[in-house]
Amino acid sequence: MPADSAIVFVVDDDVSVRESLESVIKSAGWFAELFASGQEFLARPRVTVPCCLLLDVSLPGLSGLELQWEIAERTEMPIIFITGHGDVPITVQAMKAGALEVLTKPLKRDVLLDAIRSALERSREMQAIRSCYQSLTRREREVMALVVTGLLNKQIGGELGISEITVKKHRGQVMRKMKADSLPELVTIAARLGLQLPGRTEDPPGRLPDR
Incomplete structure (x- = not known):
């Protein structure tokens, strides 16, 4: 496989749906990998090329929303949910947890391809961020880990045992290398990298409320 090739993963327990999606994906020039369950997908080694996931909401065993949470714990991967029911609460929950799109069956080819293109572009952006980091x-x-918590240069210097001038120098290098034009932008980048930020105590995304 060429180093810059993109992969579209498909997780759906319906073999006919998997094969249909594979045909559409390959027709657009991407590679496709198919999985019948979330557990199968999680067992696959992590890839280093742009990728995204087409994920059925209603999976046996590990549900689509639960798989979304498991993935979010490990890495950032653009997810396009597929549902046959148009379930509004599930759609809202999936989007709040970071899903890129929620598409309803029967899928329109052009809509699906546009969603995949957007997802792969997001994946490429994430790869660029990781490379910068x-x-x-x-x-x-x-220094970056402390800057994004909102500490001042003097406070960071105290934490690390270095001078405020040295902190300022490192901070400038961080902003330049991470291609961030402002502190809020750097905070956003840090969140995408999965760096621990203050005040992030929300419930795990993708978890269904107790009934």
């Missing part, structure tokens, strides 16, 4: 030195990562 990898370019940071250990000290720059330490």
Whole structure:
């Protein structure tokens, strides 16, 4: 597989749906990998190429929403949910938990392809962010982790045992390497990277409320 090739994963327990989606995906020039369950998908090694996931909401065993949560715990992957019911509460929950789209069967080919293109573009953006983060030195990562919590340069210096001037220098390098034009933008980038941010105590996304 070429290094820059994109993969579209499909998780659906209906073999006919999987094969139909595979045909559409391949016709657009992407690679497709099919899975009958969430457990099968989670067992697959992580990929380093742009990718996205077409995910059926109603899966046996691990549900689509639960799989969404499991994925979010490990990495950021654009998810397009597929439902045959147009269930509004589930749609709202999936979108709040970060789903890119929720499409209702029967799927319209053009709508599906547009959604996949958007998802793969988001995946490419995430890869670029990770690449930028990898370019940071250990000290720059330490400074970034404290900057996004809202600490001032003087406070960061106290935490790390370095001067305020040195903090300012590292902070500038972080902003440049991460291509962030403002602190809010850097905070957004940190959240996408999965860095621990203050005040993030919300319920796990994708979890259904107790009934």
